[in-house]
Amino acid sequence: MSNLQEKESFQLVTQNLQQWQGRDEWFFNRKYTDTYEEYYEGPYKRAEVWQKKVLASLVKSDDRINTLLEFGCGTTRFTRWWQEIGIEACGGDISPFMLGQAAQRFQGDLVMADSHHMPFKDHTFDVLAFVTTFEYYKDPVKVIREAVRVGKYGIVFGMMNRNTPKLIRRRVQQQFGRNHFYVTANFYTPKTLKAVIDKALKGRDYSINWTTTGLPKWFPVQQWNVPVGDFFGLHVKLNDVD
Template sequence: MSNLQQQKFDLVTQNLRKWQGREEWFFNRDHTDTYELWYEGRYKRAEVWQKKVIGDLIKKDGRVKTLLEFGCGTTRFTRWWKEIGIEASGGDISPFMLGQGAHLFDGDLVLADSHHMPFKDHTFDSLAFITTFEYYKDPVKVIREAVRVGKYGIVFGMMNRNSPKVARRRIQQAFGKNPFYVTATFYTPAKLTAVIDEALKGRDYTIEWTATGLPKWFPVQQWSQPYGDFFGLHVRLNDVK
């Protein structure tokens, strides 16, 4: 990269650091460069159950063959969709995360803002947000963009507010540790449903969700109670053919 190209890249990333008017961890290479390692270590078991929950939901809508995952990051989940028969593309606002994804994923990727998706109406069958929707300051606008671009609906993978880990994260932040959730808004299934209802007023849709992220010793690992570290939620649009 030439000096001029480096200067332009630095200028872009400096502007992005204040995306939504605040500092975000995914514009800090100290954090993004180690993102993949999380899932290869202590979060490996959680990832298995998260994928099961999301897959169980989206596969119920047989219309979904193509999908855009926004906030795809390093494409950790984007690479997985093909395992359940869905052709995926990815989008993200972080050049650092997306730069890693470009080396790991052989599909299409776009550097863009979720509030202004650079796609025509109904380009994809569905949209997906996996542990990224928590960082949007205007979630209603993002949902409306998602159903514009995704013809049949949206699938969410969410960090659950009804989890003891939320309290632990906030305590860590008070001591200057764990910067990953400082700007995150934690949702419950009910809270996310309320946002969806506001965004999709007048549309015909159904919502289904299930939760996971329960202790290893718990007798079930996936259930229809709003408790656990993670929940998946699917919005199926019924007013399109």
């Protein structure tokens, strides 16, 4: 295949992906994917520290977890970190642009796939992780069912919380075209996410634990079990598997 044919083939693939879920998504735009890591190195650095503390506390609460698949891994910002805390991690994403960034940063396995149809056998991993990506799925029930099919012991969610004073700021930014990341995002609270999980896992034996962070610097605590804050972590632990 010539270079021109390869370029045309890639453009056709990305054009089809841009209509994934029937809408434009920021993660198919290189203007945003190529600079994604800069946000964590800049204004979100402090937030990232606390987000990782929350997620680590949830994962480490289940000593059955040794392997993890992070779907919507993006540039592998968190996928790389799972490795640092002793979890063998792989990444999956629908965006070739995100995965192009990921391949330069991550030494582990990556797969380009749709979270609604994960290309893995049952119980391939101990747990599935979604970190600030579950907010973009149009069929979250289907994604959860796929996640517990592939992740034997459950799911770990890292979520942008709807219960935050910054919600108004997020929406105002969108109206003025200043924040393309949240245009198609569906913000959850621990309560509304739990309702989706209950629907998806009806008939299964599981338990849920969650905690919140993303509180102002001046606040006396930075992590608590009150559903208010910019970010919450939630762990679904499946109890009906050996």
